[in-house]
Amino acid sequence: MSLRRKYSIADVFSLGGLALSFFSVQQSIAGAPGMAAELILLALLMDLVDGRLSRMFGPSIAGKELDSFSDFASAGIATPVLLYTLYPQWLPVFVIFPICSAMRLASFNLQDDSSYFVGIPTFISSMLAISLYKSGLLAFGQPPALALLILIPLSMISWVKLSSFKTTRMAVVGALALAYVVVFALSEELFWPVLAAGSMAYVVIGMVDQMLCGNLFPIISNRVLGKTVELGISGHKIVLFRGVHPPSKDSVFMYETLKGRLSGSVLEIGTGTGLIPVMLGSNGTRWTCTDVSVRALENAKLNLRKNGIEARILHSNIFDGIEGSFDAIIWNFPFLLGSREMMTGFVCGVKKHLKKRGMAIILSSSLMKLRYPEFERDCERLGLRSRVVANSSYLLVPIHAYELTLR
Numbered sequence: 001m002s003l004r005r006k007y008s009i010a011d012v013f014s015l016g017g018l019a020l021s022f023f024s025v026q027q028s029i030a031g032a033p034g035m036a037a038e039l040i041l042l043a044l045l046m047d048l049v050d051g052r053l054s055r056m057f058g059p060s061i062a063g064k065e066l067d068s069f070s071d072f073a074s075a076g077i078a079t080p081v082l083l084y085t086l087y088p089q090w091l092p093v094f095v096i097f098p099i100c101s102a103m104r105l106a107s108f109n110l111q112d113d114s115s116y117f118v119g120i121p122t123f124i125s126s127m128l129a130i131s132l133y134k135s136g137l138l139a140f141g142q143p144p145a146l147a148l149l150i151l152i153p154l155s156m157i158s159w160v161k162l163s164s165f166k167t168t169r170m171a172v173v174g175a176l177a178l179a180y181v182v183v184f185a186l187s188e189e190l191f192w193p194v195l196a197a198g199s200m201a202y203v204v205i206g207m208v209d210q211m212l213c214g215n216l217f218p219i220i221s222n223r224v225l226g227k228t229v230e231l232g233i234s235g236h237k238i239v240l241f242r243g244v245h246p247p248s249k250d251s252v253f254m255y256e257t258l259k260g261r262l263s264g265s266v267l268e269i270g271t272g273t274g275l276i277p278v279m280l281g282s283n284g285t286r287w288t289c290t291d292v293s294v295r296a297l298e299n300a301k302l303n304l305r306k307n308g309i310e311a312r313i314l315h316s317n318i319f320d321g322i323e324g325s326f327d328a329i330i331w332n333f334p335f336l337l338g339s340r341e342m343m344t345g346f347v348c349g350v351k352k353h354l355k356k357r358g359m360a361i362i363l364s365s366s367l368m369k370l371r372y373p374e375f376e377r378d379c380e381r382l383g384l385r386s387r388v389v390a391n392s393s394y395l396l397v398p399i400h401a402y403e404l405t406l407r
Contacts, residue, residue, distance in 0.1 A: 010053035014066040017046030021073035028078075028085045036082045037130040041195075043074040044123045068105045075122035076101030079129050083149070086133070093146060096153040101125075104156040116163050116210055120155040120203060127199045128152055135192035162206025163214055211394065212248050219246045231273075238273050239306070241299040247275045250399060253392045254332050254363055255279045257401040264327030267353065269318055269346070274300030276330065278307045287311035290322070318342065319349035327358045335365035335399060343368065343375060350404050351382045360404040361389075365397050383407045 024039035047070055080097035083090070101122050111118070129152055209216035218229040219240070226242045233247060234255070240246055254276060262285050268276055271289035273296070289304070289311050291297050297313050304311050316322055329350055333343065343364070350360045368375075379386040383406060390401040 008053075010050040011066050013046045013050035013053065014070040017043040017050070017070040018066075018073050020046065021070070021078040024074075024078040025081050028082045031085075033082055033086055034134070036078070036085075037134050040074055040078050040082065040126060040130050043070070043078065044127055047071055047074065047123050064109060068109060071105055071122045072098070072101050075126035079126045083129065083133070090146065090149070093149055096150065097125075097129075100153040100156040107157075114164060115214065116161050117206070118161055119158045120152075120160065120162070121164075122156060124199050124202060125152050125156050128196060131192045131196035131199060135189075135196055160207060161210045162203060163209040163216075165206065165209075210249070212246065213252060215246065222246070233275065234279065236275070236279050236307070238275055238278060238303045239299065240273060241295055244293065244296045244299045245272050247273055248394070250332060250335075250363060250392075250394045251275050253390070253394075253399065253401070254330070254361070257361060257363075257390045258330065261359075262328050264355075264358075265324075266328045266330065267322065267326040269316075269329070269331040270334070271300045272296050272332075274303040274309075274311075276332070277309050277311055278303055282309055288314060288322075288326070290314045290316040292317045318345050319353060322349070322353060325353050325355045325358070327355050329354055329358070329360040331360075331362045333362050333364050333368070335363065335368050335394075335397075340368075344378065347375070347378055347382060347384065347404070351384060351406075354404070354406060356406060358405070362402050362404070363399055364402060365394070365399045367397060379404060 020039050020043035024036045024043065027033075027036035027039060047067070050067060050070070076098035080094035083097075084094045104119050104122055107118065108114075129149065132148070205216065212219055213231070213233045215231045215233070218231055221227050222229045222240050222242055228242065229240050231238050231240050231246070234252055238247075258276070258280060262280060264284075265286045265288070267288045267290070269290055271277070271291050274289060277285075277287045277289060287304075287309065289297075289300055290313075291300065292315075294315060297315060300311075301313050304313075314321065331346060333346070343362075346362060354360055364375075376386050385405045385407055387403055388400045389403045392399050392401075
């Protein structure tokens with residue numbers, strides 16, 4: 001096998017980052033922590049560049065492994081060595097960095113979908129540690145600093161999901177890099193706090209984007225500029241009108257809960273954009289979609305038509321004006337803003353409109369269970385069986401899919 005096939009131009013930057021991490025360790029040992037921190041930053045920039053080049057020109061056979069070695073050298077070796085030379089009494093804390101970095105990179109290499117991270121990426125963890133040190137934002141030697149330096153590496157192996165933004169256009173990446181260069185040229189003292197703030201902003205924005213199924217920026221355009229935008233969710237394309245609640249991860253959770261379980265007549269309460277019928281399709285299912293918002297119904301009607309889904313569209317608040325009975329009733333309950341009265345109305349409506357062997361699925365959160373502890377008892381009183389059939393989380397709040405059936 002030729003070297004050209006094994007390696008690519010992107011790998012030169014991976015190896016460059018590896019070399020910079022080595023020189024950073026040398027500078028730390030030599031008593032030059034400032035230079036060591038700057039070399040780590042350059043190594044991290046090399047890591048960002050090699051990923052971009054790999055996507056532009058295609059990855060080499062050894063590229064993924066070299067990238068991981070380079071990441072581990074900067075985040076798992078150079079960063080904790082720098083911190084150890086400054087605060088040797090905290091050695092047991094700094095050993096967490098290489099352990100968590102290795103676990104994080106090993107997990108990522110086994111991940112099929114690279115559009116998101118599970119856990120904070122290694123380069124962000126390293127960038128946070130060195131920028132907080134260089135900016136003087138932490139009073140090193142104090143308990144708050146110690147707690148944060150434990151939290152930073154542990155966040156790499158957390159369950160938090162955030163978007164990787166690997167498909168972000170080069171013009172945007174270049175503009176951000178230029179902005180940091182300008183800040184550095186104006187004031188090096190200002191640069192490091194700005195870098196720390198940018199690293200934390202990346203994590204927050206990535207988490208929000210992941211909760212919105214990778215559609216944060218189109219949704220911002222929809223909300224701020226009033227544009228009608230197209231969203232992509234689990235391989236499905238829908239349009240979002242201004243003023244209509246955008247779908248997010250709870251919608252995907254509802255879809256996964258319902259997949260393969262619906263047939264016959266289905267009533268969806270609060271259809272919004274009509275995403276759930278679009279994702280599940282017809283397949284012999286007769287959809288009735290309702291919403292309290294006329295604008296949402298217009299949005300749903302367009303998305304259903306574009307995706308070839310036939311449905312009856314009705315303006316209704318929960319069960320107001322609904323006639324007949326259904327094989328299935330579903331509602332993605334607004335669990336952060338919904339009230340106990342809304343949940344009670346749903347339970348009573350299910351009793352009236354659900355067919356004998358039908359089922360109702362409602363998403364609810366642990367917050368609603370605290371507000372409405374009598375939910376299961378009220379179901380029992382009305383002759384309904386209730387059970388949790390799936391669990392997930394949204395905005396760090398546990399959410400549950402309840403199945404209701406007639407006794």
